[in-house]
Amino acid sequence: MTTRLFGEPVQRREDPRLLTGQGRYVDDLGSDALAAAFVRSPHAHARIRDIDVSAALDVDGLIAIYTYEDLPERVGRPLPLLIPHPALTHGRTAYPLAKDVVRHVGEPVVMVVATDRYLAEDACALIEVEYEPLKPVVGVEDAVQGGHLVHEDVPGNVGAHLVQEVPSTAGLSAGEAIDAAPHTLTFRLDIERSASMPLEGRGVYARWDGSDLRVYSSTQTSTSVRMAIAAALDLPLTNVEVIAPDVGGGFGVKIMHPWPEEILVPWAARLLGREIKWTEDRREHFIASAHERGQVQHVRVGFDDDGRVLGLDVRILHDHGAYTPYGIIVPIITSTQLLGPYKLGAYRVEFSSVYTNTVQVTPYRGAGRPQGVFCMERTMDKIARYLGKDRTEVRAANFIQPDEFPYDQRMTFQDGRPLIYDSGDYPEMLRMVKELIGWDDFEPAPNRGIGIGCYVEGTGVGPYEGGHVQITSDGRVHVSTGLTSQGQGHQTVFAQIAATELGVPIERVSVVTGDTRRFGYAVGTFASRAAVMSGNAIALACRKVREKALRIAADALEANPDDLEITDGVVHVVGDPSSAVPLSTVAVLANPLRYAFDDEAAKATQFSGASSPDRPPVAEGDEPGLEGRDYYSPIRSTFASGMHAAIVETDPVTAEIKVVKYAVVHDCGKLINPMIVEGQIHGGVAQGIGGALYERMAYDTHGQLVNASFMDFLMPYATEVPHVETAHLETPSPLNPLGIKGAGEAGVIPVSAVIASAIEDAEGIDIDRMPISPSELFDLRG
Amino acid sequence: MNSEHEITLNVNGTTRRARVPGRRLLSDCLRQDLGLTGTHVGCEHGVCGCCTVLLDGRPVRSCLMLAVTADGHEITTVEGLAGPDGMSPVQRAFAECHALQCGFCTPGFLCTVTALLEENPAPTDEEVLEGISGNLCRCTGYQNIVKAVHRAAELKAEES
Numbered sequence: 012m013t014t015r016l017f018g019e020p021v022q023r024r025e026d027p028r029l030l031t032g033q034g035r036y037v038d039d040l041g042s043d044a045l046a047a048a049f050v051r052s053p054h055a056h057a058r059i060r061d062i063d064v065s066a067a068l069d070v071d072g073l074i075a076i077y078t079y080e081d082l083p084e085r086v087g088r089p090l091p092l093l094i095p096h097p098a099l100t101h102g103r104t105a106y107p108l109a110k111d112v113v114r115h116v117g118e119p120v121v122m123v124v125a126t127d128r129y130l131a132e133d134a135c136a137l138i139e140v141e142y143e144p145l146k147p148v149v150g151v152e153d154a155v156q157g158g159h160l161v162h163e164d165v166p167g168n169v170g171a172h173l174v175q176e177v178p179s180t181a182g183l184s185a186g187e188a189i190d191a192a193p194h195t196l197t198f199r200l201d202i203e204r205s206a207s208m209p210l211e212g213r214g215v216y217a218r219w220d221g222s223d224l225r226v227y228s229s230t231q232t233s234t235s236v237r238m239a240i241a242a243a244l245d246l247p248l249t250n251v252e253v254i255a256p257d258v259g260g261g262f263g264v265k266i267m268h269p270w271p272e273e274i275l276v277p278w279a280a281r282l283l284g285r286e287i288k289w290t291e292d293r294r295e296h297f298i299a300s301a302h303e304r305g306q307v308q309h310v311r312v313g314f315d316d317d318g319r320v321l322g323l324d325v326r327i328l329h330d331h332g333a334y335t336p337y338g339i340i341v342p343i344i345t346s347t348q349l350l351g352p353y354k355l356g357a358y359r360v361e362f363s364s365v366y367t368n369t370v371q372v373t374p375y376r377g378a379g380r381p382q383g384v385f386c387m388e389r390t391m392d393k394i395a396r397y398l399g400k401d402r403t404e405v406r407a408a409n410f411i412q413p414d415e416f417p418y419d420q421r422m423t424f425q426d427g428r429p430l431i432y433d434s435g436d437y438p439e440m441l442r443m444v445k446e447l448i449g450w451d452d453f454e455p456a457p458n459r460g461i462g463i464g465c466y467v468e469g470t471g472v473g474p475y476e477g478g479h480v481q482i483t484s485d486g487r488v489h490v491s492t493g494l495t496s497q498g499q500g501h502q503t504v505f506a507q508i509a510a511t512e513l514g515v516p517i518e519r520v521s522v523v524t525g526d527t528r529r530f531g532y533a534v535g536t537f538a539s540r541a542a543v544m545s546g547n548a549i550a551l552a553c554r555k556v557r558e559k560a561l562r563i564a565a566d567a568l569e570a571n572p573d574d575l576e577i578t579d580g581v582v583h584v585v586g587d588p589s590s591a592v593p594l595s596t597v598a599v600l601a602n603p604l605r606y607a608f609d610d611e612a613a614k615a616t617q618f619s620g621a622s623s624p625d626r627p628p629v630a631e632g633d634e635p636g637l638e639g640r641d642y643y644s645p646i647r648s649t650f651a652s653g654m655h656a657a658i659v660e661t662d663p664v665t666a667e668i669k670v671v672k673y674a675v676v677h678d679c680g681k682l683i684n685p686m687i688v689e690g691q692i693h694g695g696v697a698q699g700i701g702g703a704l705y706e707r708m709a710y711d712t713h714g715q716l717v718n719a720s721f722m723d724f725l726m727p728y729a730t731e732v733p734h735v736e737t738a739h740l741e742t743p744s745p746l747n748p749l750g751i752k753g754a755g756e757a758g759v760i761p762v763s764a765v766i767a768s769a770i771e772d773a774e775g776i777d778i779d780r781m782p783i784s785p786s787e788l789f790d791l792r793g
Numbered sequence: 794m795n796s797e798h799e800i801t802l803n804v805n806g807t808t809r810r811a812r813v814p815g816r817r818l819l820s821d822c823l824r825q826d827l828g829l830t831g832t833h834v835g836c837e838h839g840v841c842g843c844c845t846v847l848l849d850g851r852p853v854r855s856c857l858m859l860a861v862t863a864d865g866h867e868i869t870t871v872e873g874l875a876g877p878d879g880m881s882p883v884q885r886a887f888a889e890c891h892a893l894q895c896g897f898c899t900p901g902f903l904c905t906v907t908a909l910l911e912e913n914p915a916p917t918d919e920e921v922l923e924g925i926s927g928n929l930c931r932c933t934g935y936q937n938i939v940k941a942v943h944r945a946a947e948l949k950a951e952e953s
Contacts, residue, residue, distance in 0.1 A: 029896030032831020032871035039830035259897030498895030697934030721840035729935035
């Protein structure tokens, strides 16, 4: 194949549009739409006594005001609990508009529709809601005291409790293995909240044409939003279409769905027969979307003289905020992915997932892994320090070896399937990262430290994705897949896969994602799964199309299909370029026609002699057209891995922390586009730096988020992010046809662990919390 | 509060008139009244820099400015950066260096960097970091943006 683009740093095909202001994000659409705005709770916990809208009724341009009482029964039901789990015994979700009680600052109480957003906000400001404040629950340790309840019917504020145990091969429990170990350590770790914080917030734009609803949403899953809307509005699925247009970043928060606004805006659009749009503002995003990360971990570990972990016991308090619409995926991932590249003697992990009067917690890039990796890597560092050993030596003593794959961690992963690692080479990766950072040459000096962090990431979770590929009579290749894009370059990487599989120039390939009009079956873009899932599905669909193209071309060329190949969009006999037919003509031949609407079509009409009079024009079991559809559904996840290392300097006086060098070795199997993979890693590391040093959700004791703006929530600028050196190791996944693993979340996962490791090395002080600010480090110095 | 004002802006070389309420933000005027949706709004409090446009050649936050105060001024938005021969050196450098992912912050960066290179055609690393330190990007980690600024400086020098 001459058109082998898989693996090449192909420039992104979406860029010219995005660079010239031609992107189409939700708020760029619907210039004539009415605007929605929301009155949101100013209290963390309160009973709603009365809502008085009378003062708002005189606002110019007001169209409608809705409270919970106005919602029909079906629309007013609690929002779905998307991922039920047997351990989530007390799952609770919000109503689209608050009913009787509000449980966090920012919960929507009243929806206003007006002719523009300014006027809608004017009306919101005039609506008076009378609240009876209730005692708020803030912080997991306050929550588990159970003195006050977030939900009256959830005792002790515990939504879920799960214990997972893996005994040692000798049959010892973790507790027994720790008690019997030569050395033990016990410690506590604190992990703050952060959030995805895409620069485009959420947004919904809906239009109703009398029978059909079309909704544009800034979402990571258009197919599931579509089904949720159809269910809530009691519409046939075929009368609802949902499109994720250009999406200005997701990082997890937009896989949560349906948001109240995703139900309410379409509902009102249908009721009013008008186009309605709602665009989230930044404050709303802070107080009414989702956060992640917050955990307290209690760790006990037993180990031998070499630093091998004989037993590990981790007890986690996980803060899931006021509601659990996304279930307990985050603490499950923390519990399982905590194991990283290591084989432990015995392991016990227990978590309580608890309610607080704060914004709900749903996955943010990394999805529980940064917390798990922080725990395991802090453990490794503490063991090394206790034994006086090099930190990489202790890690190496615990690694799963390359000849031990597939390696069964004997746990249940987030997809309900066994936690079995498919491939990897951790010793080689350690060698590479040590070389890249200069581990062995590092000169210890006061206020200068080096740190390391290792992780394994389950990527490409099922259940499935699909791809559709159609070659039209102009020779163009149209690829569609149901999952969405938020900046990952899918229009490029999926085109690379299709161009490579079909032997066509990439310029002829176009890719559509996240549009239910084109592809209705999909799960979504999260969990580093898009390339693995849709990439393989598209490859499989291309192979079907290729097979059909070769069969038709073989007929036309009177050749054996096995002797044909496709080069630059032309099917030809291997070694005989003169015996050839372009794919455009094959597409014409694949679709017998009656009407000659253009010159190409004329070649396929009934008197053109294109088909044999002795056979039906479309053979039994065949279909007209040159297209194919296929799905990829893996037996289980594929496990990517990585190791990061950093050198930091701390100011001896101010305790300012500066990352002077940062190195990443990353293994996502075969790379489709190394330029894009590196971009994903850079971005992940930057978010990790934010989580390690700056970002926190500062709730006061009243449940007010006091830093709900970019002025006060410190996201890194260019001046805060170090230059990242990257190197790749490729251990192909044996589980999928392309041998690939996911890369999207990787960069963020170990950063807090790495930075803590390096600061600890620089300062000689235990760093047991993330993030760590200069003033906290200053205080720790005592 | 809602009394309207006639304003005249020169946007991307074209004279545009709009009738706006006094409180209309310049960002909203560009996006809603003039249909130039390439300018994005990320925070509405002047921190993220997504809404950066050039006002008389200098970068400003269009979310921190009322449309009426831009009356009579020249404005360049992302839609006006490309020339008759195609994308500007800054735009091409961003594509070449993979300096964008979701693209939402990109128009603000492009305007900022265009002004930066006008003022300082060959910035040092430090000057580049300083120059883009008022714009947030959540996708790229900035590394490729820094690279793109240097590349744009090269392209500009080659083509001048």
